[in-house]
Every structure is written in C-alpha cells, then in structure tokens.
Amino acid sequence: MRILLLGQYGQVSQELQRALHGTGELTVLGRDQLDLAQPELIRQHVQRLRPELIINAAAHTAVDQAESEPELAFAINATAPGTLAEAAADLGAALIHYSTDYVFDGSYTEPYRESDSTNPLSIYGRSKLAGEQAIQAVGGMHLILRTSWVYSQHGKNFLLTMQRLLQERESLSVVDDQIGAPTWAGTIAQTTAQLIEQWRSGQAGPWGVYHLTAQGETSWCGFASAIAAYLRSQGKSVATLQPIPSSDYPTPAQRPLNSRLNCNRLQQDWQVQLPTWQQALSDCLATQSLHN
Structure with missing residues (x-):
C-alpha cells in the first residue's frame, strides 16, 4: 500500500513513522518538500505519488501565535485539509486527519462526544474546525481523529x-x-496503525469523526505532578508545584477549561483499546530511558 504522510518532524508524525514501518510504501513530506499553504502544490504531489492512503499529521499548532497570523493558520489547518480531501477523493484514496479538543469551548460538564456542539474559543480552534468541515464537505473515505494535550519525546x-x-x-x-487527558503521540500513532490494519483487513468501522485520547482525566498541574513523581523516582530533586487558576496565567489564545473527550465510539466502532493517561506516560518515559 502506498501511504503519503504529511508532516515530518512533528510529534505525531515522528511516532507514525515508527508505527507504520513495514506497513507499506511510506512517503513522508515535511514543510521543506511541501508548503501546505499552496493548494496547487498539494494537488501536484498527490497526483504524482498516487497514494492509497493520505495521513495528514501536519498542522499550524502554535496556538498563541495563530492569534496574530490567522491567514496562515487557516491556510494550513483549513484550506489544506480540504484540498487533501479533494485530491484523495479523485484517486479513491482514504484520508486520516488529526483535529483537536480546541473545537469545543469547554463549558460542557461531561466529556465531549463527537455529536456535541462545537464552539472554538481561539483562531487555532476555529481553523481546525474549518478543516474538519472542509473534509466533511468533500465526503469520501476519511477519519478525522480529535485528540488532546499531545506530548512526546520530541x-x-x-x-x-x-x-x-x-x-x-x-x-x-x-x-x-x-x-x-494528556495523550502520548505514540498512543495516537499506534492506534492509527491499528485503524489502518482494520480497514485493510475489511474490518473497518464507519468513516467520520472520532475522539482519540488516553483514558482518564487530570489537570495540567496533575500532569506536572506525575512528571515530578517520575523525576523523583530517578533520584532527581524537583520544584514544589503551586496550583493556579487559568486567570493567573493569561495567554493570547483562550483555552477550554474542559478538554475531556469521550472516546467510546472509536473503541466500539473500530475495536481499539486506549490506555489510561498514566499507563501511556509510563510507556513514553520508558522509551525515553531506552534512548538515553
């Protein structure tokens, strides 16, 4: 299978390159090879490579910076995914695209389901939602995977x-x-590889929008506490953590207070198991130990 992966040095892309090794003929295009702000170039590359699957792991992810460069954010996060969807549909290829919890405003008291109303608070969130809508307008075989709080070793x-x-x-x-839910890029990549395997073996669930995060929940301070506990277990002395409200740490882009995503639909429709955020963090830190 010919796979085109967009994004080369991003967190999810680097893990995908590992997870998809041996899955097919993988072509990786980073920003040096393809400027996603140029739709015509996207079409040319897709036509030349004729992939059976396009994975878009590229995005304008500088959330605060996007507030001051909305045109660029929308070009990469909204226009480019729509162009990729059109190019994929022309070839009868499938498209896997990653989106974000930032499409929601965080005012809901429960974990968000795929069917809940979107209302992004930031330029980044609005541009990512516009990208989802552009793909859906084209239709075709696509998975839009919303994730949250992505971290990795790079x-x-x-x-x-x-x-x-x-x-x-x-x-x-x-x-x-x-x-x-802090979500390791390795979890996203491994789950994506599983979804591709399901699809290729005729076991695919319905196409569409799905939530893909680690299971469980915590705050940023809770996440920091878990990282501190790991460092202490390695014999390192660490700072004392002071929990503060968002109002004490103003940022150009407003963040949702509730970023929890309900992932039941992905687990049921595609038979995948998602780890707890604590287990995934432990796995990620274990890979760090191996690299050091």
Missing part, C-alpha cells in the same frame, strides 16, 4: 518543558482548572 511540549523546569526551579506554578 519537539516542544508540556512533558519536555516540565522535565526541564522542574529540575531548574525551586517552585513552579501550573494551571489546575483546565481538565483533560
């Missing part, structure tokens, strides 16, 4: 930032009123 993310700051400082203030 790039810029909460895990790596906390590991550094917890060892550099005596005290560290972390937001405690935003609730969600």
